[in-house]
Amino acid sequence: MRGWLLFHNDVADDVPEAPEMRRFMEVGKRRGIKLDVLRPRDFELIVSTEREWRAEYAGGKLPRPDFIIPRTGSETSYFTLAVIRQFERMGVPLINGAEAVEACADKLQTLQLLSASGLPIPRTILAKFPVDVDLIERELGFPVVVKKLRSTRGAGVVLCQDRDQFDDLASLLGEAAHQSDFIFQQYIAKSHGRDVRLLVIGGLVAAAMERRSLTGNFKSNISLGGIGECVDPPEEMARLAIEAAKSLRLDIAGIDMLYDEKGYRICEANSAPGFVGLEKACPVSVPDKVLDYVAARLKPPTPARRSIWSRIPFGRMRKETSPEKEKA
Numbered sequence: 001m002r003g004w005l006l007f008h009n010d011v012a013d014d015v016p017e018a019p020e021m022r023r024f025m026e027v028g029k030r031r032g033i034k035l036d037v038l039r040p041r042d043f044e045l046i047v048s049t050e051r052e053w054r055a056e057y058a059g060g061k062l063p064r065p066d067f068i069i070p071r072t073g074s075e076t077s078y079f080t081l082a083v084i085r086q087f088e089r090m091g092v093p094l095i096n097g098a099e100a101v102e103a104c105a106d107k108l109q110t111l112q113l114l115s116a117s118g119l120p121i122p123r124t125i126l127a128k129f130p131v132d133v134d135l136i137e138r139e140l141g142f143p144v145v146v147k148k149l150r151s152t153r154g155a156g157v158v159l160c161q162d163r164d165q166f167d168d169l170a171s172l173l174g175e176a177a178h179q180s181d182f183i184f185q186q187y188i189a190k191s192h193g194r195d196v197r198l199l200v201i202g203g204l205v206a207a208a209m210e211r212r213s214l215t216g217n218f219k220s221n222i223s224l225g226g227i228g229e230c231v232d233p234p235e236e237m238a239r240l241a242i243e244a245a246k247s248l249r250l251d252i253a254g255i256d257m258l259y260d261e262k263g264y265r266i267c268e269a270n271s272a273p274g275f276v277g278l279e280k281a282c283p284v285s286v287p288d289k290v291l292d293y294v295a296a297r298l299k300p301p302t303p304a305r306r307s308i309w310s311r312i313p314f315g316r317m318r319k320e321t322s323p324e325k326e327k328a
């Protein structure tokens with residue numbers, strides 16, 4: 001078996017999520033699966049009427065892989081999506097598919113899809129400048145969470161304690177609004193500095209960890225120094241995570257779950273979840289789980305059990321329904 005891992009960067013020491021790529025390579029090697037790490041921007045994307053396989057990469061040609069795993073997450077650009085769609089249309093199994101990767105790269109679209117499926121989310125408003133602060137106060141109240149539409153590892157997420165602080169930040173963001181889009185979100189106080197990351201693979205929870213900030217920060221991301229503890233998620237939480245992955249069409253999903261007064265709210269979904277923290281907290285090999293799922297997906301379907309009708313010899317059927325028999 002041969003697969004491609006799409007990654008936007010070099011697998012170098014200082015690159016976030018390069019350790020995940022190295023884990024995939026290591027496990028692939030052990031299992032005899034050839035995995036190539038490819039940068040989407042090094043493809044030449046040629047769309048033509050020719051039907052045969054063609055993949056131009058870094059000045060050479062690549063043979064058809066058995067599967068592709070995009071690991072570009074929220075950094076998925078238009079070019080990357082176009083590359084993913086190209087190979088998806090050529091019939092290569094994509095784990096996750098273009099539609100799912102696109103939906104998760106945009107936090108608002110993720111929430112729109114989750115709410116359309118009736119799943120609980122924090123109330124969220126797409127930023128418009130100048131900001132109507134009264135509207136924000138009325139709809140979301142303070143404190144309020146401000147997020148970059150495409151953030152990751154907690155870097156583009158801040159908490160504004162009150163109206164004054166929000167007012168200041170809103171005018172600063174207004175100046176930068178041409179560079180980036182923002183959302184304003186209801187602050188879920190019960191989840192301050194604590195949430196649960198669930199890894200869902202092929203519709204099952206593969207592992208889950210509670211993450212806690214050690215500094216009092218409201219964000220619990222491991223990349224910001226949070227600690228992870230393996231948990232067996234309550235049934236309702238697991239159900240919500242599985243439903244979320246399903247509604248976003250994610251084969252592999254990292255679902256962040258916030259604690260709420262009445263239950264849980266889904267904070268976000270990652271199409272290429274980091275898992276080094278999860279592997280430290282839980283006894284799980286994520287690349288093995290993913291490659292098990294890939295192998296199951298690629299296995300040709302077992303022939304359906306032959307029905308009783310197909311077991312009756314053709315001649316006998318004819319005889320039974322022959323006019324002679326009917327006459328008799």
Ligand SMILES: Nc1ncnc2c1ncn2[C@@H]1O[C@H](COP(=O)(O)OP(=O)(O)O)[C@@H](O)[C@H]1O
Binds near residue numbers: 147152156189219
């Ligand atoms: N609405 C919210 N209420 C309370 N805490 C939140 C809320 N949104 C995010 N957080 C905290 O901030 C962290 C980062 O937010 P998230 O939306 O997951 O961004 P990122 O993609 O950068 O990880 C979450 O893991 C959670 O701990």
Ligand SMILES: [Mg+2]
Binds near residue numbers: 153154268
């Ligand atoms: Mg997150």
